[in-house]
Amino acid sequence: xxxxxxxxxxxxxxxxxxxxxxxxxxxxxxxxxxxxxxxxxxxxxxxxxxxxxxxxxxxxxxxxxxxxxxxxxxxxxxxxxxxxxxxxxxxxxxxxxxxxxxxxxxxxxxxxxxxxxxxxxxxxxxxxxxxxxxxxxxxxxxxxxxxxxxxxxxxxxxxxxxxxxxxxxxxxxxxxxxxxxxxxxxxxxxxxxxxxxxxxxxxxxxxxxxxxxxxxxxxxxxxxxxxxxxxxxxxxxxxxxxxxxxxxxxxxxxxxxxxxxxxxxxx
Numbered sequence: 134x135x136x137x138x139x140x141x142x143x144x145x146x147x148x149x150x151x152x153x154x155x156x157x158x159x160x161x162x163x164x165x166x167x168x169x170x171x172x173x174x175x176x177x178x179x180x181x182x183x184x185x186x187x188x189x190x191x192x193x194x195x196x197x198x199x200x201x202x203x204x205x206x207x208x209x210x211x212x213x214x215x216x217x218x219x220x221x222x223x224x225x226x227x228x229x230x231x232x233x234x235x236x237x238x239x240x241x242x243x244x245x246x247x248x249x250x251x252x253x254x255x256x257x258x259x260x261x262x263x264x265x266x267x268x269x270x271x272x273x274x275x276x277x278x279x280x281x282x283x284x285x286x287x288x289x290x291x292x293x294x295x296x297x298x299x300x301x302x303x304x305x306x307x308x309x310x311x312x313x314x315x316x317x318x319x320x321x322x323x324x325x326x327x328x329x330x331x332x333x334x335x336x337x338x339x340x341x342x343x344x345x346x347x348x349x350x351x352x353x354x355x356x357x358x359x360x361x362x363x364x365x366x367x368x369x370x371x372x373x374x375x376x377x378x379x380x381x382x383x384x385x386x387x388x389x390x391x392x393x394x395x396x397x398x399x400x
Contacts, residue, residue, distance in 0.1 A: 135317040139367045147361045154353035157328050161335045161349060166342050178339045188333040192326040192356075199323050200363045202315050210310045210369035210376045217303035218380030221246060223296040224276070225387055233284035238293075239389050241272040246385045249304075254370070254378055261308055269304070273297050311370050327356045 138149055165174050224242055228235035245268040252262040276297045282290045331349055338345035366374045 135320045136314065139314070139320075139364055143361075143365055143373055146364050147357060150357040150361050150364075151353075153324070154327060154331065154356050155350075157331050158346070158349035158353050161331060162342065162346055165335060165339060165345070175339060188326070188330045192323070192330045195319070195323045195326055196359060196363070199315060199319050200359075202319070203363050203366050206310060206313055206315075207366055207369045207374070207376065210307065213303050213306040213310060214376055214378070215380050217300055217307060218384050220296045220299045220303065221381075221384045222387075224293055224300070225384065227289060227293050227296070231281075231285040231289050233281065235281070235285075236390060238272070238275045239387075241268070241275045243385060243387075243389060244268045245272045246381055249381060250378060250385065253308075254381075261304075265304075269301060273301075311368075315367060323360065327360070330356075 138146070141149065165171060221242060225239060228238045228242075245265065248262065248265040248268040253265045276293045281293065331352060334348045334352055335345055338348055365372055369376050
């Protein structure tokens with residue numbers, strides 16, 4: 134149920150939160166001042182205002198922990214994409230700087246990046262795309278050719294292989310983060326504590342209707358904004374605050390056969 138809510142578009146996410154917290158606020162006001170139970174509830178008057186803070190602190194702490202988990206996952210996803218693109222850039226640069234012709238490596242590299250953007254990025258679901266895995270294996274095969282050590286030296290070959298291995302590691306991290314979600318229990322705890330905080334607010338305003346309405350409305354608005362913005366960041370690869378594929382697109386824009394700078398003029 135929580136995951137279905139998190140998969141809603143932004144309007145649906147905020148509308149659901151508004152329905153929950155404004156609905157609870159309206160229900161509390163109605164029960165306290167316009168229901169047959171109002172007389173019995175009025176006996177609880179006298180609860181001091183600081184009582185509200187004991188529940189509000191718990192709600193604030195859990196909301197902060199929830200926001201940190203979501204933000205940290207987004208940071209890890211961004212680092213994974215940047216690392217993948219950066220290591221691909223290293224392979225590209227080494228293939229140009231080496232003495233031997235490594236155009237086949239650059240073509241295989243471009244094929245891999247193109248497959249990531251076409252087959253894997255739009256449908257990131259925790260499972261590697263077979264076509265992208267094939268493209269990566271082809272790139273790794275080109276980099277593993279023994280002739281590279283003979284023509285360009287062992288140091289260049291080791292650097293190429295190391296970068297290629299790190300590309301694979303970053304790709305696996307990116308894929309695993311695409312389905313990593315905050316525990317449903319954390320979301321349920323935060324949502325319930327928000328309702329409990331509203332009840333605590335109502336208990337300290339049992340004698341005055343308008344102050345209760347104002348307090349409940351302000352808290353509901355704050356909870357809707359805070360939890361809604363956190364929910365929009367739950368999936369790092371979709372939604373409003375998604376990780377950008379621009380670093381990989383930049384690698385894809387690199388030429389297969391770069392133009393070499395002109396040599397010194399003949400003497």
